[in-house]
Amino acid sequence: MTNGGLSRRRFTQSLGVVVASFALAPRTAFGQAPGGLPFSLRNNRRLEGWIRLEPDATVTVFTGKAELGQGILTALAQIATEELDVGFDKIRMVSADTSRGPDEQYTFGSQSVEQSGSAIRSASAQARGVLLAAAARRFGARPEDLQVKDGIIASPDGKRATFWEVASSDPDLLRGDITGTAAPKKPSDYSIVGKSINRIDLPGKLTGAPSYVQDMRLPGMVFARVVRPPRYGAKLVSLDEAAVRSLPGVVAVVRDGNFLAVAAKREEQAIAARDALALAARWSDEAVPLPDMADLHGELKRIRAETIVVGATGQSELAPDQARRISAEYTRSYLSHASIGPSCAVAWLKDGHITVWSHTQGAFPLRGDLAKVLAMQIDHVGVVHMPGAGCYGHNGADDVALDAALVARAVAGAPVKLQWMRDDEFAWAPFGPAMAMRVEAALASDGKIVDWSYDVWSNSHAMRPGQAGGVNLLAAWDLSAPFVKSPPPHIPQPFGDGDRNAMPFYELPRKQIRNHLLLDTPIRNGSFRTLGSHGNIFAIESFMDELAEVAGIDPVAFRLAHLRDPRARAVLQAAADKAGWTPGQKGDRQRGRGLAFCRYKSIGMYAAVVVDVEVDRKTGVIKVPRVVMAADIGLAVNPDGAKNQLEGGIVLAVSLTLKEQVGFDRRQITSRDWTGYPILAFPEVPNIEVILMERDDPSLGAGEGSLPPISAALANAFAHATGRRLRELPMTPERVKSLFS
């Protein structure tokens, strides 16, 4: 039985009438387009598609970007408040909803402030201008003589009207297209942008208010779970369904090809039925041969690949033959998103229309792929973003959305909540691909790099739903009428894929960079925070220290000698100064410090970091007591929010560096719980100091750029401490011990 608390707390979702308000014009999903109208406005021109004045004297601001725990809705609300001149408490954000919001494709690549922020800034500035002009006509005054404060327009002679009063006199006022001609405020006039406003969503999340897709409770909702094959490639041979159907509470067993799921009235019943279903299923012995974990570097290089020259300069001249040539190879493991909450979705098929609530990064692309798999018209499918557990890239969110939709078909009329179990997430969500890197460089006698040759091998880091040529959803490949996977896209620089940040940011007269995009995919991959940047910067910045050592030059001075960009030089110097970097200081076999630099995507934020380590040669444990980072993210819309993101990226990266690798034998993924995939815990987390450079330049996005340089700085610190170098991630105690044995 239930009590009154349930209905009070029941999630009230307005399902509403679903109207596809935005055209689905195809366009590139990757990166900002140059010049002119902000990227996100190109296909979403209607002003009221972004800003709507509500009868209750609030303002609804629509964004196509999703709250992933990064605080984006707060930052975007600040921008709207600033440009509109209304109270912050009047803003209501609506996020990534295919039925009523703009299509901004994916929330990825640290582009939400850049893209959605620019769009909302333009839309808000225009809305304010339109309202002022209308008020001026009403008052018989000139717009430039009017004052606006908190949504109230006042004329010099004392006439007053609120935005809502002005708008109510002309319903078409905000119905025009955004032209991009309304001048937004100058940064020097900002009052709320640039302030560390507390996140609007946290009070609810910290007190147990319904906040997540996991918290949704719809009338008549059933609970579902999936049973996935034991390994990639295994096929369902037989199933004793009857044993499962008779279990308490079971309302449906769904079997379609190799896709298996069960729905029950209660959640624990669904979980018990899942266990029974797993026992009742017999799978073929087939398997996709997996690489040898002990030789990842060699294994990656042996996979069939397409080689793309990412960049080359100075190749018409021969490399100087007097120079000293040095090379090194580096490796990164497969990485799991390892979000604390497994992926979850709610799906409801009703009257020929399906609505899916999902913590996807791309509500619109997901809708397209769902429609294909479900064979439904796209305007009969709605995807509404709801927060989930932390998102660090392409996790199981989209996959579980299809899983839930497939179950919803079997229990038509009833909403279905489907959450993956922990092992589903660890074994089946896309991983950040393993990477192999090789660098070779030539060093002149003056310590300058005169030649640079770089190769990176990895599978595509971009295998999301919505990509052309197939469907990138797990269950779609398992159906009796299966869909093919979309081939990897070719993402040009500077965004790149496995080659993101493969182009060194240093001034190098002669260089060649090649990306070997692996064509066979033994292990399922996807986008993990920063894509290839993490592996590439690990290699480049480790190698810069190796070169500096050969040249006998301090690592800071060596980098500065190859850097012209003043903002890059400034963060490097700021980090070194803050950390108390002393050129020539020797490690003491146990303690050391290292440094690294990255300009994310070569066009994004700048970060330089100093990492201290303590190495215990006996246990092989590396401790990281302190991390100091200087970051230039341009104008910080919300400095504390940005710092929170930068700190988080640092902790995640220390964890990746020291601990993380997806485990597998030659047949299957073996890391399926937190014991098999440990992450950094409280006692291991370093003290972190982040300095934000104070700048008014356009915002550069802070969601990812602190992560890439950490592994290299840590490897450099380890080398500084011990005189030995680790070129393979993670730097586990076993690897450390074997280095000294």
Add this chain to the structure above:
Amino acid sequence: MTHRIIVNGQPHQVDAAPDTPLLYVLRNDLGLNGPKFGCGLGQCGACAAIVGGKLTRTCSVTLRDVGEDQITTLEGLGTVEKPHPLQRSFTDEQAAQCGYCSNGMIVAAKVLLDRNPNPTEDDIKNALADQLCRCGVHNRVVRAVRRAATEPAK
């Protein structure tokens, strides 16, 4: 089968099998959102609540185990309007990103402060060692717990 449990000071009659993990009763029968499903294995701490004064992984105890022990969840500590000092200090320090692990952090910190009202940073880190966070807000959480311990009640 009907069980009587006491949650956040209120008795409830729950109709569920005795081996039902407490987590699903709290979430689905009582409509509470604080305790979260994270692993179902007692490894991550997202589902934590206070049962009989002890920090408890509610995914790994059953209705039968709980008996008449008093259960306190995140909701029992405070509300948006009247937050518990820990909920307020987590807000003041912005000690969350996705917030999915925050339930466990706050509840574990509550148990710590009940036992040790003035913990050092190391005490806090050790007390939270088995509470996993993936967004990387650990240092903010430590600051928030210190702040709740040292700031005079408002």
